[in-house]
Structure formats: structure tokens, C-alpha cells
Amino acid sequence: MLEDNDLPQGEDKAIIVEQMFDQIAHRYDLINRLMTFRMDVRWRRRTVRGLALEPGSTVLDLACGTGDFCNDLMRYELNPIGIDFSAGMLAAAATDAPLVRADALRLPIPDSHVDGITCGFALRNFKDLNSFFHEISRVVRPGGRIGLLDVGQPSHPLLRWGHRVYFGTLVPKIGALLSDADAYSYLPKSVDYLPESEKMLTELRVAGFTDVARIPLTGGITQLFLGTQGT
Numbered sequence: 697m698l699e700d701n702d703l704p705q706g707e708d709k710a711i712i713v714e715q716m717f718d719q720i721a722h723r724y725d726l727i728n729r730l731m732t733f734r735m736d737v738r739w740r741r742r743t744v745r746g747l748a749l750e751p752g753s754t755v756l757d758l759a760c761g762t763g764d765f766c767n768d769l770m771r772y773e774l775n776p777i778g779i780d781f782s783a784g785m786l787a788a789a790a791t792d793a794p795l796v797r798a799d800a801l802r803l804p805i806p807d808s809h810v811d812g813i814t815c816g817f818a819l820r821n822f823k824d825l826n827s828f829f830h831e832i833s834r835v836v837r838p839g840g841r842i843g844l845l846d847v848g849q850p851s852h853p854l855l856r857w858g859h860r861v862y863f864g865t866l867v868p869k870i871g872a873l874l875s876d877a878d879a880y881s882y883l884p885k886s887v888d889y890l891p892e893s894e895k896m897l898t899e900l901r902v903a904g905f906t907d908v909a910r911i912p913l914t915g916g917i918t919q920l921f922l923g924t925q926g927t
């Protein structure tokens with residue numbers, strides 16, 4: 697599907713990403729748990745706690761995939777709505793939360809309508825991250841909260857090296873064995889789409905969020921961005 701170091705851009709990227717997740721949906725949860733040693737569960741719950749929203753708040757989980765974040769939001773007595781553009785991922789979802797098939801960059805949601813937003817491991821998959829930040833700013837009410845998770849780069853050199861070897865070599869092998877070789881070789885390459893964290897913090901501020909913070913998790917292999925809608 698993809699040549700080495702050939703990362704698609706624009707509309708091509710959106711089409712390839714949607715097809716890729718349709719393709720890997722049936723084994724997505726299994727491989728996620730295996731390759732993160734179940735740490736993904738802890739990272740999502742840390743994100744939900746970081747929102748610090750009142751029970752009963754409405755939270756959009758964008759790029760919800762198979763619904764893990766929705767389940768964690770419900771565990772904390774929040775009311776999630778999952779949104780994803782991959783019909784395959786939504787069909788494989790195991791959650792009681794309402795799910796909607798839509799593009800996270802063009803949300804079918806009125807302005808200032810929700811109390812919070814979560815998004816797990818999808819920032820690098822969007823064709824335009826800046827548009828995404830502006831779109832979430834549009835739909836979150838003033839004072840509402842966002843929690844965005846994605847992969848990161850550990851700052852410790854040894855951990856950084858080990859992570860590169862694991863993520864760049866072993867994960868594609870596990871993926872090829874249990875699911876789809878192309879998709880799981882794209883995964884480590886897709887990290888190159890993510891801007892430097894300082895740039896992301898600036899873009900979030902420009903989009904209207906205050907109190908923005910980046911929290912490295914598990915030595916920085918994952919990063920959490922938190923913010924409050926300021927306008």
C-alpha cells in the first residue's frame with residue numbers, strides 16, 4: 697500500500713487511513729493490548745481524570761475506534777458520544793455509547809455544544825491537525841476541557857533508543873503476524889506527522905484553548921495534551 701518513507705498527504709491520506717482502519721479493525725484491540733502491554737488502558741484513564749469534568753458531562757470521543765475511550769468515560773460517569781470515519785472500526789466497537797460515523801475535521805455538532813473532548817492516538821492520522829484543533833475549539837463550550845493522547849518520543853536517550861527499536865522493528869512484525877503488514881509498518885512512520893510538542897501547544901492556544909499542558913506518560917512514550925476552552 698505504501699512505499700518506504702512515503703507518507704501520504706491531504707485527501708489521499710484520509711482515504712488511505714480510513715481504508716487501513718477498516719482493514720485492521722477486527723484485530724485492533726488485541727494488537728493494541730499486546731503492543732502496549734495494556735498500558736494503553738492506563739493512559740486513557742489518566743486522560744479522563746485529567747478532564748476533571750462533572751459527572752453527567754457530555755464528552756465527544758473523536759476517532760473513537762472500537763470504543764475504549766467511550767467505555768472509560770462511562771466508567772467515570774460521563775456521557776460519551778463516539779465519532780469515527782471508519783465503518784469497520786465502528787462495526788468492531790464494543791461499547792454501549794452512541795456512535796456516529798463522521799469526519800473529526802467536520803463535526804456534525806453545533807457550536808459550543810459539548811463539555812469535553814477526548815481523542816486517542818489519532819492526531820497523527822488527521823490530514824490537517826491545525827483544522828482539527830480549530831474544529832474542536834468550535835464545538836466545546838467555554839470552560840470545557842480537552843484531553844488528547846498520542847505517541848511521543850522519550851527524552852531519556854536509552855529509553856528513546858529502546859522505544860525506536862521496539863516501535864520501529866518489533867511492532868511491525870507483531871502486526872504483520874497477526875494482522876496487516878502495511879498498516880503496522882505505517883504506524884511507526886506516521887509519528888513523523890506529529891509536530892514538535894511546543895508547536896502543538898502553540899497551535900492549541902491559537903485555536904482558543906487556555907491552561908494548555910503536555911504531560912509525558914510512561915517516560916514519554918505517550919504524551920497527553922490537556923486544555924480548557926477559553927472563549
Ligand SMILES: C[S@@+](CC[C@H](N)C(=O)[O-])C[C@H]1O[C@@H](n2cnc3c(N)ncnc32)[C@H](O)[C@@H]1O
Pocket residue numbers: 710713714717728758759760761762763764765779780781782785798799800801815816817818821822823
Ligand atoms: C489508532 S486508532 C485509535 C482508536 C481509539 N481512539 C483508541 O484510542 O484506541 C485511530 C482512529 O482514528 C480514526 N480516524 C482517523 N482520521 C479520522 C477522521 N478524520 N475522522 C474520524 N476518525 C478518524 C480511524 O478510523 C481510527 O479508528
